[in-house]
Amino acid sequence: MSSLSGIVVLELSRVLAGPWCGMQLADLGADVIKLEPFEGDDTRGLGPPFKDGLSAYFACCNRNKRSLAIDLRAPGARPLLEALVREADVLIENYRTGTAETLGVGYEELAAINPRLIYCSISGYGRTGPDATRPGYDYVVQAEAGLMSITGAIDGEPHKVGVAVADLATGQNATTAILAALFHRHTSGRGQRIDVSLFDTQLSWLANVGSNVLFTGEDAPRCGNEHPSIVPYQAFHARDGEFVLAVASEKLWVQTCMALDHEDWLRDARYGNNAARVTHREALCLEMDSLFLTQDVAHWLALFDAAGVPVAPINSVKQALAHPVAQARGLRIELAGVPMIGSPLNLSATPVHYQRPPPHLGEHSDEIARHYGLDPAVLRANGAIR
Known part of the structure; x- marks a missing residue:
């Protein structure tokens, strides 16, 4: 038994923040169905390196999911989409503001089909506010939300962090919010909309550095490998x-x-x-x-x-991956020949399970269509799925 057994998640997201959230929920036992356009998630092509046609980037955040290749603009796709929404508990999307509505998967439209749906929107700058329609990318947000200004050598130029921390932290915030919304629905019976953004997340992650600026009114210096408030x-x-x-x-x-x-x-x-x-x-x-x-x-x-x-x-990354702690804590895993870093979540009664390797594009289209009583051959002929 897993923590989220029986929870169905529709993931209409790409790249990192949304998929990271989806993978965390999948690791906890949710049935995560990744709805991809016919060309697939962008990260399928981000490489090298590749392994048997699978990019390392895509593999890092898409295990334990099923892939449905679907054209949401095709009229023939609507019956399958609505069937999915009626059964779903959670939907994750990271379209640019307004795009979900043009595709017929906006919150109001889907909540009318399933009032218990928890609808999580992930964006660069939020679904409200002056920059709601701007596209958001981790690198840009690291720059704009203050992180780059405090990262790098004291007398050098600003630097981004070596991994996409704004994306990853936003994905974790989305997971936290979804779990809270599921708990609320358990008592109220109602779904709700969640709005998380890279900018909000990165600004909050300035933590003590941001607090220092609020306390003093003085801007934060770049400290390199030193700590602004602790010595040595x-x-x-x-x-x-x-x-x-x-x-x-x-x-x-x-x-x-x-x-x-x-x-x-x-x-x-x-x-x-x-x-x-x-x-x-x-x-x-x-x-x-x-x-x-x-x-x-x-x-x-x-x-x-x-x-x-x-x-x-x-340590280098290679040394860190070979660290005795990584080995002892089960952080090196492999599924169907695909090497990955395991989940850091350790639950005694409902541990995470690794059941599926990162899926090939449309790998599960037919089985998902049949589950909802639809003929995949007809859907494919109508341009709805691939």
Whole structure:
């Protein structure tokens, strides 16, 4: 038994935020039917790399789903679409504002067919507001919602994060909202519309940095690998490479000084507490960097591990995927020969299940049509499905 067994989700989304949400629901046991245009989700063509015609990008966010290739503009597709909507619990869409309505899959029209439907809209800037009709892409939103301005070297140019964090976080927000709406429907019997956007999500993810600006009225600096409010909490240079050190409490600061045989730092008023260390960041970190350059990374990792101070090497992606924790926690999975990163959700009574590899385009069109009592051959002849 899975957490969302019996829940049917229609995913009318592409690229990353919507599919990420759909995959999370599918991992939790929902039957996610991915409605794709005849050309397929854009990410099917984003590569290389490819494996047996499947792009790595598409594979990362589309497991456990069934694919229905359907032309929503074809009149012959309407009976199948309405049958799907009548049975569905959730619909996810990420069209540009207004497009869903032109395709006949807007909220009002579908809620009239199924008042219990939870309809989740994902967009760049929200379905309301001055930029509701603008297309939204992760890179653009990272720039516009402040993230790039605080990412990168202190004296360098702004940088995007290496993965599409605005998309991924928006997908997670959509999942959270859908689960809340399902709970509400359980008590009220009513569906509702959900509106989540990349801009809203990214702005909220500025978190403490955004809060600092609200408190002070001063803009946020770019801190590189340093932390704006904690010292020492950054990357340091050892003799043969770099490592990161996270001294996030006064207790850890004492442990750090003892491990480094620098009890004098505990008596130095410049370093007496975190606020003082932030003020005197440059002096302290110069001292620490000079010390760290005397030994290799492995030495410092062992020393701080023994002292109970959070420390880590800066691993490559390949090294991270091979990490013992990744192996022990089941984060490396394979379905039908397709390698993937597993779900981070661990539930004791209703664990996630990996049942389907990422689907080929239209792989399940026929079985879905037959389930609703429709002849796939007739639908195909009418240009409704592929």
